[in-house]
Amino acid sequence: MLTDAQAAVERKKFFEKFEAEHNDKVEGAELATINATNTALRELNLHIQAGKVQLLGIVLFCKESIWFYVPESENYFSALVRKASHTEEEKPQSVCISALPSLKWALPRKTFFSFLSYEHKHTVCLIFSAKEGKTMYFDVIINQ
Numbered sequence: 001m002l003t004d005a006q007a008a009v010e011r012k013k014f015f016e017k018f019e020a021e022h023n024d025k026v027e028g029a030e031l032a033t034i035n036a037t038n039t040a041l042r043e044l045n046l047h048i049q050a051g052k053v054q055l056l057g058i059v060l061f062c063k064e065s066i067w068f069y070v071p072e073s074e075n076y077f078s079a080l081v082r083k084a085s086h087t088e089e090e091k092p093q094s095v096c097i098s099a100l101p102s103l104k105w106a107l108p109r110k111t112f113f114s115f116l117s118y119e120h121k122h123t124v125c126l127i128f129s130a131k132e133g134k135t136m137y138f139d140v141i142i143n144q
Contacts, residue, residue: 018069022094024062032059034068036138043130044095044138046070057093059140065098068140097140100128108139 002010015026033054034046041048041055046068048055057070070093097103104127122142130136 018060018067019062022062022067022096024064024067026060026062028061030059030061031143032057032068033141033143034138035141036136040130040136040138043128043136044100046093046095049090054141059097059142065096067094067096069094097126100126102129103127 011029015029019025033056034041035054036044036046038048046055055070057068060067060069072090072092106125106127108123108125124140124142125137126140127135127137
């Protein structure tokens with residue numbers, strides 16, 4: 001377990017690396033998950049591991065844009081399967097949310113039972129135009 005000081009150093013290193021790769025200064029970050037169909041994820045150039053239903057990552061609020069970043073991660077069993085099948089290691093993934101074509105932000109639809117859902121209070125629905133003019137949706141849930 002990292003101490004607060006160690007975590008701050010690691011966070012600073014990560015921000016500096018991200019800023020160098022994407023040429024945009026990180027102003028803030030929040031843990032988040034994305035709920036989306038496989039089609040929407042493909043349009044975003046994001047890959048979800050088999051057996052998972054959400055993509056866990058970090059929303060990075062930068063000076064000029066908003067990014068969703070997914071660090072590389074795999075569990076012990078996934079690593080064994082990957083090595084046995086001679087596939088390459090998972091790489092970090094990122095998508096510039098603010099650069100999506102025709103991006104619109106919306107709150108999720110409320111239902112009678114919405115007050116029971118913790119996620120509903122921290123969810124934003126994003127709508128964008130995909131290839132061939134199709135409209136795609138995905139939800140970003142900020143983890144508090």
